[in-house]
Amino acid sequence: MDDPVTTALTNLLHRLSPNHTGTVADYIPELASVDPNSLGAAMVSLHGDIYHAGDSETEFTIQSVSKPFVYALALSDLGLAAVTRHVGFEPSGEPFNAISLEPDTGRPANPLINAGAIVTTALVAGADRAEKFARIQATLFAFAGRELGVDEAVYASESATGDRNRALAYLTLSQGVLAGPVEEVTDTYFRQCALRVTAIDLAVMAATLANGGVNPVTKRSVIDAEIARITLSVMSTCGMYDASGEWMVQVGLPAKSGVGGGIVSALPGEFGIGVFSPRLDAGGNSVRGKAALHEMSQRFGLHVFTAPTGHRSPIAASDLHDEVLNVQLQGEVDFISAERIVRHLQEMAATYPLSRIDLDLTHVTTVQAAGSELLTATFTDLRSRDIAVRAISPDPSPLLELG
Ligand code: GLN
Numbered sequence: 001m002d003d004p005v006t007t008a009l010t011n012l013l014h015r016l017s018p019n020h021t022g023t024v025a026d027y028i029p030e031l032a033s034v035d036p037n038s039l040g041a042a043m044v045s046l047h048g049d050i051y052h053a054g055d056s057e058t059e060f061t062i063q064s065v066s067k068p069f070v071y072a073l074a075l076s077d078l079g080l081a082a083v084t085r086h087v088g089f090e091p092s093g094e095p096f097n098a099i100s101l102e103p104d105t106g107r108p109a110n111p112l113i114n115a116g117a118i119v120t121t122a123l124v125a126g127a128d129r130a131e132k133f134a135r136i137q138a139t140l141f142a143f144a145g146r147e148l149g150v151d152e153a154v155y156a157s158e159s160a161t162g163d164r165n166r167a168l169a170y171l172t173l174s175q176g177v178l179a180g181p182v183e184e185v186t187d188t189y190f191r192q193c194a195l196r197v198t199a200i201d202l203a204v205m206a207a208t209l210a211n212g213g214v215n216p217v218t219k220r221s222v223i224d225a226e227i228a229r230i231t232l233s234v235m236s237t238c239g240m241y242d243a244s245g246e247w248m249v250q251v252g253l254p255a256k257s258g259v260g261g262g263i264v265s266a267l268p269g270e271f272g273i274g275v276f277s278p279r280l281d282a283g284g285n286s287v288r289g290k291a292a293l294h295e296m297s298q299r300f301g302l303h304v305f306t307a308p309t310g311h312r313s314p315i316a317a318s319d320l321h322d323e324v325l326n327v328q329l330q331g332e333v334d335f336i337s338a339e340r341i342v343r344h345l346q347e348m349a350a351t352y353p354l355s356r357i358d359l360d361l362t363h364v365t366t367v368q369a370a371g372s373e374l375l376t377a378t379f380t381d382l383r384s385r386d387i388a389v390r391a392i393s394p395d396p397s398p399l400l401e402l403g
Contacts, residue, residue, distance in 0.1 A: 009041050009053035012295055022279030022287035025259040030157030031278075034060060034261070040276045041292055042203035046269070048216040052200050059196040060276055061154045063258030064096060066140065066192045067117040068239070069205060072223050072231045073139045074123040080230060086123060086177045087116045089230075091237045091244050096259075096284050097164055099171065106175025112238040112256060115168045121189045122180040129184045136192050143205040145218040148195045155194035162190055197262065202274025206266040209235075209254075232268055236304075243283050251294050252303030263289040267302050314340050316363060320348070323355040326392075330363040338371035342378045349387060356388040 002010065017039055026032035040055035074083050085107075092100045092110040100108055100115050108116035126132030141147050169186050172178040178185060197205075208215045209232050212225035223231075235254035240247040247255065253273075255265035261278030263286055273296065277288035297303050314337035316328040325348055329341065345357060367375075379389045 003051070005043065005051040006053060008299075009043065009051060012292060012299075013039050013041055013054040015295070016277075016288045016291050019288055019291065020279065022281050024261075024278045025280055025284070028154065028158045028161060028259070030151075030154045031061070031260065034278045036278050038261070038276060038278060039288055040199040042198075042200040042274045043271055044200075044203040044207035044216065044273075045271045046207060046211045046216045048207075048219075050200060050203070050217070052203070054199075055276065056199040056274075058276065059151075059198055060262060060278070061151050061193060061258075061260040062140075062148075062195045062197045062202075062262060063193045063260040064112070064114075064117070065197070065202060065256050065258040065260070065262045065264050066136075066195060067112045067120070068209075068231050068235050068256050068264075069140055069143050070117070070124065070136055070192060071111045071120050071234065072209075072227050073136060074120050075227045075230060076223050077125040078123060083111075083120070083123060086179065087111045087119045089234050089238070092116075093242050093244070096241045097168075099168065101171060101175060105177075106172070107177050108172060110238045111234060113241060114165055115172060118165060118169050118185060118189050119172050119177055119179075121192060122178050122185040124188075129188050133188050133191055136188070137195065139222065140192075140195055140205070142215065142218075142220060142222040143208050144197065144201040145204050145215050145220075146201065148197055148201065150191055151194045151196050155191055158190045158193065159187065162186060165189065193258075197274075199262070199274040199276040202262055202264040202276070203272045204274075206264045206272025206274060208272070210266040210268050210270060210272050229268075232266060235266075240285060241283055243285060247290075251290075251297045252305055253293065253297060254304075255293065257285040257289065259284050261286045261289065263293060265293055267304065270302075314338075315344055318344065318348070320352060320354075323353055324358060325352075325354055325356070326358045326360065328360040328363065332365050333367040333371035333375070335368065335370040335374065338374040342374050345378055345382065349382060349385065354387045356390070357382065358390060358392045360393050361391050362393040 024036045038055040042052035042056045044050050088109040090109040094100050096113045110116045124132045169182040209228045213223040213228040214221045232254045239256040253265045257263040263275050265273045275289040275292045277286045279287050281287050316330040318327045
């Protein structure tokens with residue numbers, strides 16, 4: 001019997017399968033040879049559990065879905081400040097193949113449309129084109145947790161017809177922001193776009209971003225958490241080309257689409273999603289892929305800006321006996337939880353005579369620096385008022401400095 005998540009994905013694809021609107025990309029002639037009816041979806045949790053349905057193991061070319069991952073690699077190589085001298089991180093609100101350069105700096109504004117992505121590929125460290133591509137491939141392997149081959153036919157087809165991308169590259173070269181020769185950079189870019197992935201691969205890649213840069217399946221660290229955060233931020237504002245604003249309102253998940261029919265999407269701290277369906281809308285986004293994510297967002301309640309109802313209390317229990325307050329804390333002590341705890345301790349100290357506060361930390365999972373700062377200041381204040389504060393269980397965090 002299928003588990004309920006797989007059943008939900010299967011039912012979702014079943015509802016979407018009659019939708020045959022849109023057309024397969026054919027400006028890269030070889031892309032027109034895919035089966036237009038393919039439809040697959042996968043979700044990967046941060047525990048590394050993989051759920052998938054439909055044509056989730058069918059390979060297709062990654063195309064523009066590679067862009068955020070190569071952007072993450074360039075950020076790892078050079079840092080945000082250096083990358084930003086070549087390419088911005090603003091939504092350009094333009095189609096993926098737009099001639100899009102900022103008038104004052106000459107930089108492409110948006111790293112997730114072609115002009116910006118070509119400039120980004122050029123920034124990847126490597127002595128020559130072979131080494132740069134090898135590093136791109138190795139990074140995408142690490143994100144996906146398996147080796148990805150190049151579709152040589154799609155690569156050759158794009159290389160033979162990709163003059164618009166060469167023209168974009170020449171424009172960025174003329175502005176002094178392309179870090180390499182046009183032929184070499186576009187060749188690497190075409191190969192990067194021709195890497196073969198499945199919907200499951202995309203879900204693992206997205207889950208790696210959602211998990212602060214650690215692949216939840218292989219447990220390997222691929223990029224720093226800070227870079228994962230930047231990449232997801234850029235995906236939220238720039239990932240769906242000229243439809244990015246509408247996407248954020250309607251679906252509310254960072255995402256990136258490609259003309260191969262794939263879309264990658266992630267809910268930070270929760271999971272990654274990959275969908276695949278080759279028929280595209282006028283904006284170059286997969287019609288059923290978009291619909292699948294839209295429906296998942298609504299049905300499963302995934303929009304990042306949905307305010308969570310009933311934030312779990314960090315205080316599991318609080319009892320007062322003979323001037324001793326015993327407080328059982330639970331979960332992650334972040335800034336928000338610490339604010340609740342501090343408030344409670346201050347209110348109790350103001351209302352009742354207290355000689356001591358015993359904190360039971362058995363069910364505290366982690367203490368973040370911001371949470372520790374608030375608590376430590378409060379403990380100092382309470383002690384100055386002759387109220388002892390101590391932990392009655394092993395202190396899980398060196399951050400709390402409890403006696
Ligand atoms: N390789 C494709 C191109 O540059 C990628 C475009 C896309 O997926 N939107 O035209």
